[in-house]
Amino acid sequence: MMRRFLLVLFVLFLLCGAASAQELDYSGSFITQAGAGLPNTHHNSGDLLVGQTSFDSTFKVYTDETMLYINTILLYDALAGQSSNGASAFVSDNNNFSLNLKEAYFDWRGEKLALRVGRQIAAWGKADDVQIVDILCPQDESSLYSDYQDNRLGIDAVRLSYIGESTQTDFYWIPFFTPSTLPLADGNPLNDVMFGDFDNAPGRYSDFDMPDKDLASGEYGARFSAYLPSFDFSLYGFYGWDDMPFYTEEMAGKYKRMAMVGADAAIPAGDFVFRLESAFFPQRYMQASEGGTRQRNQIMALGGFDWTPTGGWTITAQYVADVVTGSDSPLDRHTYEHLATLSVEKPFLNETITLSGSFAMDLRYFSTNTELMVEYKFTDSITLSLTGEFYFAGPDKDGQFGSYKDLSCIILKAKYSF
Amino acid sequence: MRKITLLCAAIMLLAGTAIYAQNADEIAKAAYNLPDGNTSSYTATLTLIDKAGKSRVREIAQYNMKDGEVKKGVTVFRSPKDVAGVSYLSFDYPDNPDGTAKDSDSWLYLPAMKKVRRVSGSSKDDDFQGTDFTYDDMGDRSVGKDTFAILGEDTVDGIACWKLECTAKDKSAKISRRVLWVGKDNYVTYKGEYYDKQNKLFKTMECQDIVQIDGFWTTQKMVMTTLTTNHKTIYEMKDIQYNNDINPAFFTVSALERGQVK
Numbered sequence: 004m005m006r007r008f009l010l011v012l013f014v015l016f017l018l019c020g021a022a023s024a025q026e027l028d029y030s031g032s033f034i035t036q037a038g039a040g041l042p043n044t045h046h047n048s049g050d051l052l053v054g055q056t057s058f059d060s061t062f063k064v065y066t067d068e069t070m071l072y073i074n075t076i077l078l079y080d081a082l083a084g085q086s087s088n089g090a091s092a093f094v095s096d097n098n099n100f101s102l103n104l105k106e107a108y109f110d111w112r113g114e115k116l117a118l119r120v121g122r123q124i125a126a127w128g129k130a131d132d133v134q135i136v137d138i139l140c141p142q143d144e145s146s147l148y149s150d151y152q153d154n155r156l157g158i159d160a161v162r163l164s165y166i167g168e169s170t171q172t173d174f175y176w177i178p179f180f181t182p183s184t185l186p187l188a189d190g191n192p193l194n195d196v197m198f199g200d201f202d203n204a205p206g207r208y209s210d211f212d213m214p215d216k217d218l219a220s221g222e223y224g225a226r227f228s229a230y231l232p233s234f235d236f237s238l239y240g241f242y243g244w245d246d247m248p249f250y251t252e253e254m255a256g257k258y259k260r261m262a263m264v265g266a267d268a269a270i271p272a273g274d275f276v277f278r279l280e281s282a283f284f285p286q287r288y289m290q291a292s293e294g295g296t297r298q299r300n301q302i303m304a305l306g307g308f309d310w311t312p313t314g315g316w317t318i319t320a321q322y323v324a325d326v327v328t329g330s331d332s333p334l335d336r337h338t339y340e341h342l343a344t345l346s347v348e349k350p351f352l353n354e355t356i357t358l359s360g361s362f363a364m365d366l367r368y369f370s371t372n373t374e375l376m377v378e379y380k381f382t383d384s385i386t387l388s389l390t391g392e393f394y395f396a397g398p399d400k401d402g403q404f405g406s407y408k409d410l411s412c413i414i415l416k417a418k419y420s421f
Numbered sequence: 422m423r424k425i426t427l428l429c430a431a432i433m434l435l436a437g438t439a440i441y442a443q444n445a446d447e448i449a450k451a452a453y454n455l456p457d458g459n460t461s462s463y464t465a466t467l468t469l470i471d472k473a474g475k476s477r478v479r480e481i482a483q484y485n486m487k488d489g490e491v492k493k494g495v496t497v498f499r500s501p502k503d504v505a506g507v508s509y510l511s512f513d514y515p516d517n518p519d520g521t522a523k524d525s526d527s528w529l530y531l532p533a534m535k536k537v538r539r540v541s542g543s544s545k546d547d548d549f550q551g552t553d554f555t556y557d558d559m560g561d562r563s564v565g566k567d568t569f570a571i572l573g574e575d576t577v578d579g580i581a582c583w584k585l586e587c588t589a590k591d592k593s594a595k596i597s598r599r600v601l602w603v604g605k606d607n608y609v610t611y612k613g614e615y616y617d618k619q620n621k622l623f624k625t626m627e628c629q630d631i632v633q634i635d636g637f638w639t640t641q642k643m644v645m646t647t648l649t650t651n652h653k654t655i656y657e658m659k660d661i662q663y664n665n666d667i668n669p670a671f672f673t674v675s676a677l678e679r680g681q682v683k
Contacts, residue, residue: 028683030502063680070680110679112670117679126536152534164675171675230674232512232526235539269539271524276539313546313595353469353652354551383477383501420503 025067031060031421038148038414041393045409052192052412053148054081070110076103084191086145088184089208091156098188106157117164122157125175127226127239129267129278132361133323133344135303136239136265136282139175139224141246145186147193147410148392156181169231175224180214182258183246196406203254211248211256220244239265245288252294259288259296274312278321280305289327290335297334299327307344317348341366342403355380363404370402371395384421390414445569448585451608452601453564457637458663461485464499465658467552472651477501479550484667484682490515493672494560497682504550506532508677511542516565521590523565530677537674546595553624553645553654555596566590567599577602577611596623609638624648635663 038053057078064071078085083098092103108121128136132151143154160177186193187206198204205211214220222243229236241263248256265282284301291297307321323342331338346361357378364371371394378388391413396405467479480499485492492513498504512526525542549559557566572584582602589597598620602612613626625648630641639661646653671682 030505032503065683072680112679112681114670117675124535126534129539150533155535166670166673166675168673171678228674230528230537230539271526271539271541271543273524273543274541276541309541311541311547313593315547350551353471353548353553353650380477384503386503418503420501 026065028063028065029060030063031058033058033419033421034416036414036416038390038392038412040409041391041411041413043408044411047192047409047412051082052410053414055079056081068112072106072108072110073104074106076105077101078103080190082190082192084145084186084188084194086184086187086191087208088141088156088182089213090159090179090181091143091184098190104157112166115166117162117166119160119162119164122159123162124155124157125160125162125173126152126155127237128265128280129235129237129269130280130305130307130323131319131321131344131346133305133321133342135280135305135323136263136267138241138246138261138263138282139177141181141183143184144247145184145188145191145193147407148390148412148414156184170227170229172228173224173226175222177222177224177243178218179216180220180222180244180258181246182208182211182213182244182248185248192410196410201254205254205256212258214244214258234268234270236268237266239263239267239282249288249290249296250294254294261287274310276309278305278307278309287327291333292335293333299329299334301325301327315350317346319346320344337367339367340403365397365403368397368400368402368405370397370400370405372404372407384419386418386420388414388416388418390416445571445585446564448571448583448603448608449564449567449569449587452585452603452610453561455608455638457485458635459487460665460667461637461661461663462665462667463658463661465656467550467554468655468657469552470653470655477551479504479552482683484671486667486669486672488669488672492561495671495677495682498550499683506530506680506683508682510672510674510677511560512672513560513563516563521565522563528674528677532680537678552656553647553652554643554656558626558645572600574605575602580611581605582611594618607638609640622648634661637663 035056036053037051040047040050040052042048055078057076059076062073078101080099085094085098085101087094092101094101104122106122106124108119108123110119111117125139126137127139130137140155140158143149143156146154158177158181159179160175163174165172186197187208188194224241227238243261244258245261248258250256261284263282263284267280270277281302281304286298287301288296289299303323303325305321305323307319310318321344325340327338342363342365344361344363346359348357348359350357359376361374362371373393374390376388376390378386380386393411394404394407396402396408462484464480464482467481469477479501482497482499484495494511496509498507508530510528514523514525517523527540527542528537529540530537546555546557549556567587567589570586572586575582575584582604585601585603587599587601595617596615597618598616600614601610603610609631611628611631614622615624617623625646627644628640632639632641641658643656644653670676676682
C-alpha cells in the first residue's frame with residue numbers, strides 16, 4: 004500500500020514538474036543484442052554469451068537556471084546474468100530483469116557558482132577507456148562487452164562548482180558509498196572467470212562487508228580544471244573507498260579506504276592532441292595472493308595522443324604504467340605493470356558506415372584484447388552493428404586479458420534512438 | 422619596334438597581375454570580414470540526400486560572439502537523437518603576423534562520455550558530420566590558408582560578381598582550389614566551385630535566399646553537391662538573429678559540460 008502511494012506521489016510529482024516547467028525534453032534508446040562464443044572458446048564455443056534487450060529513457064526539465072535530469076534503464080537479460088550492488092539497480096530474483104536509476108539530479112547554475120545534487124555521473128581524466136584518476140564513479144564490472152563509459156555507475160553526491168572564464172573548480176561530497184557491480188549471478192559468463200575457482204564465492208552484494216552508512220564514512224573529491232589557449236590541465240584529489248572489495252582467504256569481501264592525488268593535461272599541436280595523466284595513491288590497499296591485504300604506495304601514469312589526419316581518420320594511442328613501491332610478495336600483482344592501446348576509426352559513405360578497431364596489449368605477458376566493429380546507420384534512428392571481441396593469452400601466462408580467452412565472441416546489435 | 426611592343430606587353434601583364442593580386446586579397450579580406458554583428462545565433466537544418474534520393478536530416482543550433490579579435494562559436498546538435506547534445510566550442514584567432522593561419526582552440530562534448538575533450542583545431546578540411554560541407558565551409562575559412570587571384574567578372578542571377586580564385590597553401594589539402602563568385606557590391610558569395618588535387622571539379626555550391634537581416638547580409642540557404650558521389654547537402658538557416666542577448670557563459674567549456682547550451 005505504501006509502495007503504491009509513493010509511486011502515485013512520484014508520478015504526480017513528475018507531471019506537476021513537467022506542467023510547470025518551461026521546457027521538457029524526453030529522449031532515449033531501445034537496444035537489443037545477442038552474442039555467441041567463437042570456435043576457440045572451448046566450452047563456450049557456440050554458446051550465447053550476450054542476450055540483452057534494454058530501454059533507456061532520459062527526462063530533462065529546464066527552468067530558468069535549473070535543470071532536472073533523470074536517466075533510467077530497464078533491461079532484460081536472457082542469460083539471467085544481472086546482479087545488484089545494492090545501490091544502482093533493482094534486480095529480479097531470477098536475475099533476468101534489472102531497473103537501473105543511473106542518474107537523477109538537479110543542476111543549478113548562477114553567475115559564478117553551480118550546484119548539482121543527486122545521483123550523478125562524473126568522468127575525470129584525459130585517458131581513453133583506462134582508469135587512472137577516473138575513480139569518482141564506480142564501474143559495472145559485471146559486463147565485459149559494454150563500453151567503458153557506459154559502465155560508469157552514478158554516485159549519490161553533492162557537487163559545488165566555482166566557475167571562472169576559463170577555469171572550473173568542483174567539490175564533491177558523497178555521503179553514500181556505491182561499490183562496483185560484480186558478476187555475482189550464475190548466469191553471467193564472467194562469474195565463472197572471476198569466482199569459478201572458489202567454492203565459497205559470494206553470491207549477493209549483501210555477502211560483502213560494506214562501509215557503514217554514517218557521516219564518518221563519506222567520500223570527498225575535488226577537481227580544478229583550466230582550459231587555456233595552448234593546453235588544458237586539471238588537478239584532482241580524492242578521499243573515499245576503493246570501489247572493488249578485497250578478499251580474505253575464506254573469500255569474505257571487504258571494502259577499504261583509499262586516497263588519490265592526480266593531474267592531467269591535453270596539449271594540441273597541429274593534427275595531434277597529446278594527453279598526459281598521472282595519479283599517486285598513498286598506502287593503497289592491495290590484494291594479497293593468499294587472501295588479505297597489504298598497503299603500498301602506487302603511481303599510475305599515461306602518455307598518449309589523438310591524431311586526426313585529413314580524411315576522417317581518428318587514431319588514438321596510449322601507454323600506461325602502473326608502479327607500486329616495495330616488494331611484490333605477497334601481492335596478487337607485480338610491482339611494475341604496463342599496457343599499450345591503439346584505436347582507429349574511419350567513417351565511410353557520408354558517415355553511413357563506420358569501421359573501427361581497438362587493440363590493447365599488456366606488455367608484461369603480451370596478452371591482448373582486440374575489438375573490431377562495423378556500424379551501419381540504417382536510418383537516422385536505427386543503427387546496426389557487428390562487433391568481434393577477441394581475447395588472447397600471452398605466450399607464457401594468461402596475463403591481463405588471457406583470463407577472458409574463453410569469452411571471445413561476436414555480437415550483433417540493433418539500436419533505435421528517439 | 423617588335424621588341425618595344427613585347428616589352429610594353431610584358432610591363433602591362435606584370436602591372437595587371439600586381440593590381441589583380443592586390444585586389445584579390447582585398448576582396449578575400451572583405452568577404453572574410455563581412456559584418457555579422459557582435460553576436461549572432463540561428464538554427465540550421467542540414468538535409469543529406471544520396472544519389473538514390475534517400476535523405477537524412479541533422480538539426481543544429483549555432484551561437485557566435487566576438488570577444489575582441491577572437492571569434493567564439495558553439496554548435497549544438499539537436500537531431501538525430503543519437504547525437505543530440507553533442508556540442509562543439511571553438512575559438513578562432515586572427516592570422517599570425519606572417520599571414521599564416523593560426524590554429525583554433527576547440528573542445529568537443531560528447532554526452533555519452535560525460536566529459537569535454539580537447540580536439541585538434543588545425544584540420545578543418547574534413548566533412549562536417551557526414552555532410553558535403555567541411556568544417557571550413559561551415560565557418561569562416563581563414564584568409565591565411567589561401568592565395569588569391571581574380572579570374573574575371575561574371576553575373577549570377579543578374580548580380581555582378583568577381584570570380585575569385587582561392588588556392589590552398591597546403592599542397593596536401595583535399596580541396597586544392599576554390600573559385601567563388603563574390604558580389605561586387607556586397608562581398609557576399611553567390612556560388613562556388615571546388616577543385617581537387619588533380620584540378621578536377623569535385624563539388625559545387627549554390628547560395629540562395631540571400632537577404633539583409635538587421636542590416637547584415639545573410640545567406641539563408643546553401644546547396645553543396647559532391648559530383649563524384651552525386652551526394653548533396655541542403656543547409657537551411659532559420660531563427661536568425663544578430664546583436665542579440667547571448668549569455669557569454671555559453672562560450673565556456675563549463676557550459677558544454679553542464680548541457681547548458683541547447
